[in-house]
Amino acid sequence: xxxxxxxxxxxxxxxxxxxxxxxxxxxxxxxxxxxxxxxxxxxxxxxxxxxxxxxxxxxxxxxxxxxxxxxxxxxxxxxxxxxxxxxxxxxxxxxxxxxxxxxxxxxxxxxxxxxxxxxxxxxxxxxxxxxxxxxxxxxxxxxxxxxxxxxxxxxxxxxxxxxxxxxxxxxxxxxxxxxxxxxxxxxxxxxxxxxxxxxxxxxxxxxxxxxxxxxxxxxxxxxxxxxxxxxxxxxxxxxxxxxxxxxxxxxxxxxxxxxxxxxxxxxxxxxxxxxxxxxxxxxxxxxxxxxxxxxxxxxxxxxxxxxxxxxxxxxxxxxxxxxxxxxxxxxxxxxxxxxxxxxxxxxxxxxxxxxxxxxxxxxxxxxxxxxxxxxx
Amino acid sequence: xxxxxxxxxxxxxxxxxxxxxxxxxxxxxxxxxxxxxxxxxxxxxxxxxxxxxxxxxxxxxxxxxxxxxxxxxxxxxxxxxxxxxxxxxxxxxxxxxxxxxxxxxx
Amino acid sequence: xxxxxxxxxxxxxxxxxxxxxxxxxxxxxxxxxxxxxxxxxxxxxxxxxxxxxxxxxxxxxxxxxxxxxxxxxxxxxxxxxxxxxxxxxxxxxxxxxxxxxxxxxxxxxxxxxxxxxxxxxxxxxxxxxxxxxxxxxxxxxxxxxxxxxxxxxxxxxxxxxxxxxxxxxxxxxxxxxxxxxxxxxxxxxxxxxxxxxxxxxxxxxxxxxxxxxxxxxxxxxxxxxxxxxxxxxxxxxxxxxxxxxxxxxxxxxxxxxxxxxxxxxxxxxxxxxxxxxxxxxxxxxxxxxxxxxxxxxxxxxxxxxxxxxxxxxxxxxxxxxxxxxxxxxx
Numbered sequence: 001x002x003x004x005x006x007x008x009x010x011x012x013x014x015x016x017x018x019x020x021x022x023x024x025x026x027x028x029x030x031x032x033x034x035x036x037x038x039x040x041x042x043x044x045x046x047x048x049x050x051x052x053x054x055x056x057x058x059x060x061x062x063x064x065x066x067x068x069x070x071x072x073x074x075x076x077x078x079x080x081x082x083x084x085x086x087x088x089x090x091x092x093x094x095x096x097x098x099x100x101x102x103x104x105x106x107x108x109x110x111x112x113x114x115x116x117x118x119x120x121x122x123x124x125x126x127x128x129x130x131x132x133x134x135x136x137x138x139x140x141x142x143x144x145x146x147x148x149x150x151x152x153x154x155x156x157x158x159x160x161x162x163x164x165x166x167x168x169x170x171x172x173x174x175x176x177x178x179x180x181x182x183x184x185x186x187x188x189x190x191x192x193x194x195x196x197x198x199x200x201x202x203x204x205x206x207x208x209x210x211x212x213x214x215x216x217x218x219x220x221x222x223x224x225x226x227x228x229x230x231x232x233x234x235x236x237x238x239x240x241x242x243x244x245x246x247x248x249x250x251x252x253x254x255x256x257x258x259x260x261x262x263x264x265x266x267x268x269x270x271x272x273x274x275x276x277x278x279x280x281x282x283x284x285x286x287x288x289x290x291x292x293x294x295x296x297x298x299x300x301x302x303x304x305x306x307x308x309x310x311x312x313x314x315x316x317x318x319x320x321x322x323x324x325x326x327x328x329x330x331x332x333x334x335x336x337x338x339x340x341x342x343x344x345x346x347x348x349x350x351x352x353x354x355x356x357x358x359x360x361x362x363x364x365x366x367x368x369x370x371x372x373x374x375x376x
Numbered sequence: 377x378x379x380x381x382x383x384x385x386x387x388x389x390x391x392x393x394x395x396x397x398x399x400x401x402x403x404x405x406x407x408x409x410x411x412x413x414x415x416x417x418x419x420x421x422x423x424x425x426x427x428x429x430x431x432x433x434x435x436x437x438x439x440x441x442x443x444x445x446x447x448x449x450x451x452x453x454x455x456x457x458x459x460x461x462x463x464x465x466x467x468x469x470x471x472x473x474x475x476x477x478x479x480x481x482x
Numbered sequence: 483x484x485x486x487x488x489x490x491x492x493x494x495x496x497x498x499x500x501x502x503x504x505x506x507x508x509x510x511x512x513x514x515x516x517x518x519x520x521x522x523x524x525x526x527x528x529x530x531x532x533x534x535x536x537x538x539x540x541x542x543x544x545x546x547x548x549x550x551x552x553x554x555x556x557x558x559x560x561x562x563x564x565x566x567x568x569x570x571x572x573x574x575x576x577x578x579x580x581x582x583x584x585x586x587x588x589x590x591x592x593x594x595x596x597x598x599x600x601x602x603x604x605x606x607x608x609x610x611x612x613x614x615x616x617x618x619x620x621x622x623x624x625x626x627x628x629x630x631x632x633x634x635x636x637x638x639x640x641x642x643x644x645x646x647x648x649x650x651x652x653x654x655x656x657x658x659x660x661x662x663x664x665x666x667x668x669x670x671x672x673x674x675x676x677x678x679x680x681x682x683x684x685x686x687x688x689x690x691x692x693x694x695x696x697x698x699x700x701x702x703x704x705x706x707x708x709x710x711x712x713x714x715x716x717x718x719x720x721x722x723x724x725x726x727x728x729x730x731x732x733x734x735x736x737x738x739x740x741x742x743x744x745x746x747x748x749x750x751x752x753x754x755x756x757x758x759x760x761x762x763x764x765x766x767x768x769x770x771x772x773x774x775x776x777x778x779x780x781x782x783x784x785x786x787x788x789x790x791x792x793x794x795x796x797x798x799x800x801x802x803x804x805x806x807x808x809x810x811x812x
Contacts, residue, residue, distance in 0.1 A: 003382035010793035038378020047796025092808035119429025148430040251439040402731025
């Protein structure tokens with residue numbers, strides 16, 4: 001696979017890992033946060049922690065749109081799914097996320113018409129092909145995904161497809177990073193910056209992290225060589241005492257972002273005054289809602305939405321894990337009441353959630369850490 | 377928010393004003409919306425980054441090649457540094473212990 | 483629904499409910515087929531249900547799956563299928579040509595697999611109650627001499643073999659459902675693995691510890707079950723696992739792991755190191771075995787776990803599947 005395999009070259013990976021070992025100051029303990037859930041997933045999938053020196057600690061950030069969605073929003077969406085002749089369409093990522101009365105898949109087992117779509121455009125097409133049904137697309141994602149939802153809504157208006165609506169849960173990444181940096185428990189040396197969000201918003205939105213907070217940021221791709229190169233770049237900055245934003249993912253991320261994508265987002269969406277983030281509380285100007293111009297396609301205006309607020313069970317420590325204050329296995333429920341089969345929180349269900357990643361890829365390794373040195 | 381894959385545009389769908397194309401990833405084909413690249417529409421043969429059925433960005437072959445070049449040079453930079461030190465060209469060491477190379481290498 | 487997907491939930495259902503109530507004093511780990519003794523003759527018995535949607539797909543249909551699936555379950559337990567019984571549950575309103583097509587497919591598959599259909603049953607249920615048709619096949623066969631399949635015989639140092647590329651069937655089905663609007667030149671790998679199993683037994687019989695056909699839940703699920711049953715670690719070498727480019731491409735696009743995808747024409751075998759070379763040589767020379775590979779080995783650690791390692795020293799744990807593999811965008 002072109003533009004993929006080259007960045008998984010084992011010899012170059014070994015080289016990059018050696019460079020990291022060379023650059024890492026043994027007297028320092030580096031705490032680097034990868035903001036994006038996709039990076040968390042990649043780190044585990046490629047086993048990158050195995051080839052990094054002990055004194056580089058990767059902290060998982062809150063960039064997982066499923067993880068930060070409060071349970072109440074899922075319940076609200078599923079209320080609409082129970083309307084007659086309604087199809088609840090969502091990405092596969094949402095299907096097992098637990099609401100107070102079960103996940104979308106569980107609702108499907110009980111008779112609701114719940115369908116997986118790969119693209120919001122497919123959901124619109126579903127509406128076009130099923131004029132006697134209402135199709136509600138449960139939209140999630142950061143700025144990577146929001147433009148696609150926006151373009152789909154514009155298309156719905158252009159084609160006058162009236163039996164389509166979007167339940168919008170798009171959120172923006174910068175407020176989440178701000179919440180992390182504002183957190184008193186957090187001590188970080190630098191950031192592996194969001195990769196695909198940056199194809200839309202560019203690299204400028206992170207400049208305040210470097211200038212005001214003095215932390216280096218390197219926007220990174222998702223292949224092993226991307227992540228390792230980003231860590232090299234961060235270490236070089238830290239060694240020289242610099243703090244600036246660098247773009248490792250140049251082949252795909254334009255420094256200025258994607259103007260056309262930003263334009264369609266502005267056309268369709270506006271910022272909500274505030275929005276509740278699971279684990280992070282209410283954050284102002286951090287989420288998108290559909291403009292009045294597109295009200296006819298806004299599920300929250302078309303349907304009655306109870307606005308259910310569901311607080312997480314007290315024992316669940318999703319918030320602290322999200323902020324990187326706790327490691328997944330340090331949550332009291334991890335591996336016991338909360339497992340991938342019986343998830344309590346979204347971090348255990350989402351493929352980029354730190355708890356799921358840790359549980360599926362990691363925690364049994366920790367138990368035999370010493371034996372692993374003799375493997376491969 | 378993050379799963380995006382590079383794919384090659386193999387066809388543009390004319391009746392959709394070329395805002396829709398077919399992209400191929402390792403032999404798998406899928407319809408892709410090109411509207412987000414309106415400022416610089418891709419043509420058949422271009423490589424794009426695909427996320428949820430939408431092309432997000434064109435992939436720059438030049439930047440990819442440059443990145444590979446930098447990666448293959450990793451470690452060699454330090455080797456070059458060692459050589460330079462060996463020639464008696466000292467790097468500058470600041471009071472705080474930070475080393476500064478005598479000339480930019482990157 | 484998760485209980486039918488072949489992974490953790492399925493296992494809990496079988497071990498937690500069916501086994502204690504139905505199997506009485508269970509003789510040990512659950513295998514693909516039961517070997518029972520009838521007045522001194524050992525026979526192998528297995529049964530399987532097929533509920534695939536859509537009924538037909540590139541490379542086959544429910545009819546072929548029903549025959550090959552059961553023949554394969556017997557084969558990997560070390561038995562040659564002799565006869566099958568077939569049950570059809572048909573949805574009222576199912577067009578006759580569709581039914582006829584499936585019956586023909588089944589007859590053809592049975593002929594190809596060298597097994598006879600000895601009888602069966604049919605029931606018709608109300609429209610809306612059977613997704614067109616459900617098929618169950620029960621197979622009976624005699625044990626092949628020279629091989630004993632038992633997870634408890636697996637030892638540290640044993641090699642893990644795979645008969646060919648994984649993921650073809652599951653991805654074909656996913657694409658055939660049409661929900662994801664993906665197109666690929668790919669087909670199900672459904673076939674009888676009996677000839678290859680017999681080749682393996684001839685070449686390496688005394689060295690065979692365990693075999694399994696990794697259907698729903700994929701190779702990861704089968705190997706996790708083995709790891710649990712024998713208490714050892716299954717260490718796989720990522721770049722030695724055969725996967726077709728197209729399957730890889732589809733998995734990357736959808737965020738899926740080929741190790742979790744169903745296969746209908748492959749099998750895994752654990753073979754002692756002395757016989758491993760002979761085993762892989764024999765398989766790779768046999769028809770349909772050209773892509774067989776040694777994909778890993780058994781180690782003491784990590785116990786009870788499947789670990790995938792890369793050439794550059796990275797590794798990850800691959801757990802059993804929870805529910806069906808779902809495409810993701812994150």
